[in-house]
Amino acid sequence: MTPAFKQYFSQLFSKYRWALHLLFWLIFFALNYIGTAQGTGFDNRNFPAPFPALALTIFITVVFIQSYVILLWILPLYKKSGKYIFWLCLFAVLFFCYLAYILSAKMVINSIPIMSSRPEFELIFMLKRKAIMYVFLSSVFIAFYYFVDIYDLQKEIRKLEQFKTQKIALESSFLKSQINPHFLFNTLNNIYALSLKKSVQTPVIIERLESLLHYMLYDCKADLVPLENEFTFTNSYIELEKLRHKEEQCKISIDIKGDAAAHRIAPLLLINFLENAFKHGTKTSFGKSWINMEIEISKKEFHFKLRNSKPAKPVHHTFSEYRGGIGLKNVKRRLEILYPRRHKLLISDQPDHFEVNLVLNF
Numbered sequence: 628m629t630p631a632f633k634q635y636f637s638q639l640f641s642k643y644r645w646a647l648h649l650l651f652w653l654i655f656f657a658l659n660y661i662g663t664a665q666g667t668g669f670d671n672r673n674f675p676a677p678f679p680a681l682a683l684t685i686f687i688t689v690v691f692i693q694s695y696v697i698l699l700w701i702l703p704l705y706k707k708s709g710k711y712i713f714w715l716c717l718f719a720v721l722f723f724c725y726l727a728y729i730l731s732a733k734m735v736i737n738s739i740p741i742m743s744s745r746p747e748f749e750l751i752f753m754l755k756r757k758a759i760m761y762v763f764l765s766s767v768f769i770a771f772y773y774f775v776d777i778y779d780l781q782k783e784i785r786k787l788e789q790f791k792t793q794k795i796a797l798e799s800s801f802l803k804s805q806i807n808p809h810f811l812f813n814t815l816n817n818i819y820a821l822s823l824k825k826s827v828q829t830p831v832i833i834e835r836l837e838s839l840l841h842y843m844l845y846d847c848k849a850d851l852v853p854l855e856n857e858f859t860f861t862n863s864y865i866e867l868e869k870l871r872h873k874e875e876q877c878k879i880s881i882d883i884k885g886d887a888a889a890h891r892i893a894p895l896l897l898i899n900f901l902e903n904a905f906k907h908g909t910k911t912s913f914g915k916s917w918i919n920m921e922i923e924i925s926k927k928e929f930h931f932k933l934r935n936s937k938p939a940k941p942v943h944h945t946f947s948e949y950r951g952g953i954g955l956k957n958v959k960r961r962l963e964i965l966y967p968r969r970h971k972l973l974i975s976d977q978p979d980h981f982e983v984n985l986v987l988n989f
Contacts, residue, residue, distance in 0.1 A: 636699065656687055678739055685731045693724035725761050729753050811840070817871055828870045835867040847894030850965065854887040854924070861897050865920075868905050877909045878917040885924025890989055892929065893965045899954040900933050900983050907981065908935030929987040934980050 640648065663683050697720055704713045733750055736742045746752065814836050821829045842860050846852070865879060872879075901920070909916045921932040955974075962970045969988040974981070 652691065655690075659683060659687065678735055678742060681735045682732055685728060685735070689724050689728040689731070693720060696720055696724075721762065725758065726754075728761065729757060814839075814867070817868075821871065832867060832870055835863060835870075839863055839867070843895065850893060851891040852894045854890045854892050854929075857892055857894060857897065858883065858887055858922075860895075861901060864898060864901060868901075872905075872909055876915060878915070880917070880919045882920070883922045883924075885922070887924055890924060890929065892987070893961065896958060896961065896985075897931060899958045900931075900985070902954065904933055904935040904981070904983075908937070927989055929985075929989065931983070931985040931987075933983040936980050937977075 660683065663679055697717065701713065701716050701720055704716055729750070733748070733753065736748045742748055814832075818829060818832055818836070821832065839860065842856070842863075846856065847860075862881070865881070869879065904918050908918055916936040916938070918935045919933070923930040923932075959972065962972060966987055971984070971986040973984045975984075
């Protein structure tokens with residue numbers, strides 16, 4: 628036997644499946660035995676011994692051999708050799724096994740004089756009379772096998788779905804945890820820059836940072852948080868950035884429309900866009916800069932639009948860097964996981980500004 632056949636054979640009879648095969652044949656034998664006893668009867672003069680017992684034995688034996696020939700050698704052809712070869716071999720096995728059953732039964736009949744002379748036991752008549760019954764009963768095993776196989780397949784699918792769900796949950800948790808060091812790194816850079824200037828705002832920023840980290844570490848552990856809480860977090864971050872940028876140098880406008888109290892959102896989805904807006908729209912700008920954040924909330928949709936000015940003469944920053952950083956890749960992956968087929972994200976480079984459009988379907 629080839630390794631592939633051994634593996635297929637072990638799968639067919641692994642664990643509890645051998646018991647199901649045994650149970651099937653016990654039931655199959657019992658039903659046919661009862662049918663023989665109630666129909667032709669073991670004590671019927673028209674069917675003297677040993678014909679009923681031999682006929683039943685021949686039928687069970689032929690169907691048994693035929694079933695496992697189909698199961699072990701014919702069914703694998705469906706995937707390996709194509710449909711036409713499969714059906715040709717299937718019908719060939721059914722035909723030859725049926726012919727073997729009829730010829731064996733005819734041999735038994737010919738050995739019993741009282742039966743051999745009866746017209747209903749002519750070979751052609753027997754071939755016609757038993758065909759439908761034989762095909763029906765022999766197909767019962769294949770149907771039983773497929774029922775068991777489909778049941779096992781459904782169990783495997785459920786296990787895979789559980790593994791997939793667990794993997795997605797772990798990946799989502801991991802991606803969200805990456806936001807903390809990313810955000811912290813950027814904010815510490817800001818604090819470091821202010822400390823070099825010996826700015827009096829440094830303690831204020833550290834205090835603001837503490838409240839932001841508290842939200843990130845403790846208040847957004849769930850997959851979804853109240854939209855109001857997320858807005859509080861983003862507004863706190865914007866206020867923190869305002870401490871670093873003078874109002875006459877960077878104009879920041881926020882416009883929120885709709886009822887935020889009735890909705891929930893995946894936490895920390897918006898912060899990365901804001902970080903990039905401040906990083907690329909203000910730090911590298913010459914002269915005045917601006918950031919506009921517009922949010923529209925409807926019953927079924929959340930629309931986030933963020934625009935920031937482009938520096939007249941960019942320094943060491945390109946658009947590809949703006950939309951291809953680790954943080955944005957993180958956000959895109961989280962959107963795929965948390966809002967599959969329920970989000971649209973477009974990041975565009977306009978002549979005078981960068982623009983982010985995010986649409987979420989609640």
